[in-house]
Amino acid sequence: MNHTIRFIASLLLLHVSFFTYAGRISGTVTDDKGAVLPFASILIKNSTHGTTANNEGKYFLQLAPGTYTIVCQYVGYERKEKEITIGSEDVVLNFQLSRQQLSLAEVVVRPGGEDPAYEIIRNAIKKRPFYLKQLDTFQCEVYIKGQMQLRDYPNKFMGQKIDFEDGDTSKKKMMYLSESVMKYSSQNDKIKVEVLSTKVSGQRDGFGFSLPQFVTFYKNNVDLGPNLNPRGFISPIADNALNFYKYKFEGSFIEDGREVNRIKVIPKRKYEPLFSGYINITDNDWRIHSVELEITKESQMQFLDTLRINQLYVPFDTNVWVIKTQVVYPAIKVFGFDLYGNFVNIYSKFDVHPEFQKKFFDNTVLKYEEGSNKKDSLYWDTIRPVPLQTEELRDYHKKDSLEKLREDPRYLDSIDRIRNKPSVPGILFVGQTISRQKNRSTLTIFPLAQSVSFNTVEGWVINARVTYTKRLDSTGFSRSVSISPLIRYGFSNGHLNAYLTASYDVGKKRPSSFSIGGGKNVYQFNNSNPIDPLFNSFSSLIWMHNYMKIYEAWSGRIDYSKGIADGLTARIGFQYQDRMPLENTTDQSWKAWDTRSYTPNYPTDLMSENFTRHQASMLSLSVSWRPGSRYIEFPDRRFEISSKYPTFTASVTMGIKGLFGSDVDYGKWRIGVNDDLNLKLAGTFKYNISAGGFYRAKEVQVPDYKHFNGNQITMVTNYFNGFLLLPYYKFSNTATLYGEAHIEHHFNGFLTNKIPLFRKLNWQLVGSMNTFYINDHSSYIEAGVGLENVFRILRADFVWGFEYGQKAYTGFRLGINLLAPPRGN
Structure with missing residues (x-):
């Protein structure tokens, strides 16, 4: 039928x-x-x-x-x-x-005189704001076709054989191919993209690259995405462009009765976020006719090696010009992979005086219409404005055939067997994932680097964790369940602990999550887990510094979170702990120290002896609000992507006396605000500021104190929510009021691009400041200066710490992005 x-x-x-x-x-x-x-x-x-x-x-x-x-x-x-x-x-x-024949007949440049290009550029700079605002409201249709191809790749990566599961062993192959047609609407700074149709080669239910980027050189700072350079790139006709570029007049040509000037754009200095190439500017009205520009690694571009941009503008009427085509050519060589590609945008059906309905521009920036990825080949053959290349036709045919083959359960089983083979890097460092495509499930096994550790209480510890996740819907991601068991055994104290967590996630537009957990486990006195077990192991075994203080508890918890409005999420949670003290059972170390010994297993800054066994029932309520949140909306789900406003949080936690035998009786509150501010050329400014305190503190045990996330080891895993030099428990408190602030400025190449070695290596300056204030009792501030993006993954800081009434102290800290774990609650 x-x-x-x-x-x-x-x-x-x-x-x-x-x-x-x-x-x-x-x-x-x-x-x-x-x-x-x-x-x-x-x-x-x-x-x-x-x-x-x-x-x-x-x-x-x-x-x-x-x-x-x-x-x-x-x-x-x-x-x-x-x-x-x-x-x-x-x-x-x-x-x-034929190549453009340029006229230079009327141009005379005297020795020492200024090149005529500078006068043309000055005129274009003067007209730049006018043309930027001229089309602040419009609507058009955009067709995007993007592809990325491999020229070469290694046989193995991280010990694993490279297999693209397509039966093709050649080095040259199409990695990605997609097409999309959409309606693009703009009004002032607001945009909305409605995807009418989209397809991805080899993914029948896939959604293509569908957010067209109008790269406009009428802006002072050209934003090509944070992954290339969060500072952006300086336009050749920016207000301050003459400070960054040199220009050369190549000549002019006549097109449809208009004279067009061809200007060569030359960066004055290397390692600045600058373009090179050509910009063509019409005479007398000084608008952009077309561009051929390029950025490279020397332009402080990250991730890619080169990126070329070609644009062509055409007259819409006698006064307004619109962009007709934009082609972006990326290329990258990394870890032996050599990729290149092109993304062509074709603009049509312009309406420069559109009438938008009220509330047309909402928080959804990009919306995929229902059925947009279900169009057949007959539709695409009639709607596609650009003929497919021979290799693109071949890729569609080949991958469509492979996709049908991959629907066979026997094929899925064979691919699973290949993908699920254990690897040495997976077992040791990154974890092992076992997938079952037929039933849409995965089993994640945590690596040994996170499963084996040492502490003075348990000795050597095996902390084995796995997580089983199953998607409950066949096409989307709106319903899933996960189960995560944990088995922990300490070889010195002989304690066996087990804990099980289960969660259920559901929701398309405003997702909700329900989780429940229970069992017996080990906790740090600061339940936010500021000390990484791996780093604590080295600190203990090498230097006999056992900073991590732990206790054991039978516990159970229930948590529920719900998105109740755009950018607004509410959470409620209940936790019960039957807390049992633990003592040191081993003094093992790799080096014998005459002047050192292990400290007791409790925060000696707060306690003279360990706590006695007690119970705690705790109820917590919290909300987070990010006004102005923007979303990408698929037919079956929605994702938050950004907002120009900060995130506000508020929480209340209560220790409930008598509930399930609870011994604690307290109430504490916290409010906070945090954000990342992209200051373009000046870098990225990040802040996390909070205040809080106890409004009731009748019975408070040390695990319930307000703890600041300190750090006393060289390695850092928590920059934005913790301190770099602060002792872990010295300033824990039950004060009625405290204030806390963490501030960082990432220069993203600003300043260091003036230093020869640093700019070539793309090492970047970062500054930090962390501080707190507790009533009138005490305060602390630390300031740091460092380098990040060292070999792409390292960050090194030198830090000064200042405690009120005490002598300043200093320290060196090192961070590895790949080792930063998620923080606890």
């Missing part, structure tokens, strides 16, 4: 197409030597209607009967026009473009 419906639909579509389009023109765009000109623009003269050639220079355009002037343009080449009459027959119309 389905085949019959599809056949009838195809006939109807062909019938409609016959009466809509009477003729089709197609052809190839090359230069005068026969070389292909990829992504050339083909337009109907005096309109923005047209198409774009593919990477092989091939194009097609369907038109109603009539006579047209077809214009072919390619940045850096002379525009060519051809008149053609369309009837009922298909027409082949090839274009051969």
Whole structure:
């Protein structure tokens, strides 16, 4: 039945197409030597209607009967026009473009005189704000096609054989291919993208790269994404561009009666976030005609090696120009992988005076319409404005066939067997994942680096954890359940502990989560776990510094969180602990120290002896609010991506006397605000500020104190929520009021790009300040200066600590991004 419906639909579509389009023109765009000109623009003269050639220079355009002037343009080449009459027959119309012939006849540059390019650039800078605001409100349709290809890759990576599971052993292969068509709406600084159709090669239910980025050089700072450089890049016509660029007038050419100036853009200094290449500016009105610009590693670009951007603007009317095509060419070589690609954006159906309904611009920035990824090949053949390349056609066919094969349960089982093979790096450092695609489940086994440790109470410890996760829906990610058992055994004290946690996550637009856990486990006195067990092991065994203080408890907890509005989440939790003290059972160390011995297993700054066994029932309520949260919305789920406002938090925790025999009786509160501020060229400023205290403190045990997340070892795992030099428990308290602040400024290359060695290695300066204040009793502040992005993963800080009334002390701290664990609650 389905085949019959599809056949009838195809006939109807062909019938409609016959009466809509009477003729089709197609052809190839090359230069005068026969070389292909990829992504050339083909337009109907005096309109923005047209198409774009593919990477092989091939194009097609369907038109109603009539006579047209077809214009072919390619940045850096002379525009060519051809008149053609369309009837009922298909027409082949090839274009051969020559390099732009530039005129320098009227230009005279005297020795020591200024290049004419500077006057042109000054005029363009003056007009920049006008053109930036001229199209602050518009609507258009955008077609995006993106692909990434491999040129080479290693046979093995981290000890694992590279297998792309496609049966192809060649080094050159298409890694990613997608297409999307969307409606793009803009009003002032607000945007909304509605994806009408999207597809990903080899992923029938996939969603393609569908957030078109209007790279506008009319902005002072050109944002190409935080992964390339959070500082952004300076436009060649920015207000301060003359401080960063040199310019050279290459000549001018006449196009459709307009004179266009071609300017070579040259960075004045290396290792600045600058472009190089060419920008073409029209004479007299000083607007951008087109650009051919590039950024490289020397431009302080991270992740990629090179990124080329080609843009072409066309007149919409006598006063307004709009972007017609934008092609971005990324390339990267990393860990032996050599990738390159292109992302072509084609803009059409512009409306420069759209009328938007009230509340059209909401918190959803990108929305995939229902069924947008379900369009068949017949639809794409009629809607696609750029012909597919031969290798793209081959990739769609090959991966569609592979996807059908992969639906076979026997194939899924064979792929699972390959993927689930244990590896040495997985077992030791990153963990091992065992997947079962048929039932949409995974089993994650934690690595030995997180499972084996040493402390003075348990001796050598095995802390084995696994997590089983199962998706309960077949197509989306809106329902899942996970179960995580833990088995812990201390070889010195002989204690066996076991704990089980289960959680259920559900919800599309506003997700909620319910979790329950119970058993017997080991806890740090500061339940936020400021001390990493691995680092504590080395600190103890090498230097006999047993900073981690622990106790044992039978416990159970229930937690529920719910998104109740955009950016607003509420949480409620209950926890019961039957706390039992633990004592040291071993003095083992790798080095004998005459002047050192292990300290007792309790915070000696707070206690002269260990606590007695007691029970604690605790209820906590909290809310977090991030106003202005923006979302990407899929048909089956929604994700928060950003906000220009900070996150506000508030919480109350109560120790309930008598409930299940509870011995504690207290109440404490906390409010906080945190944010990351991108200051573009000046770097990124981060802050986390909070205040709180106890409003009732009748019966408070040490684990319930307000603890500051200190640090007394060289390695740091918690920068933004902790201190770098502070003793772990020295300032724990039950004060009625405290204030705490953590501030960092990441210069992201600012300043260090002036230092020869640092700028070449892309090491970046970071400054930090951490402080607290407790009533009138005590205060502490520490300041640090360091380098990050050292070998891409390291951060090194030198820190000064200042305690009120005490002599200042200093320390060196080292952080490894890959080792930073999630923090506890």
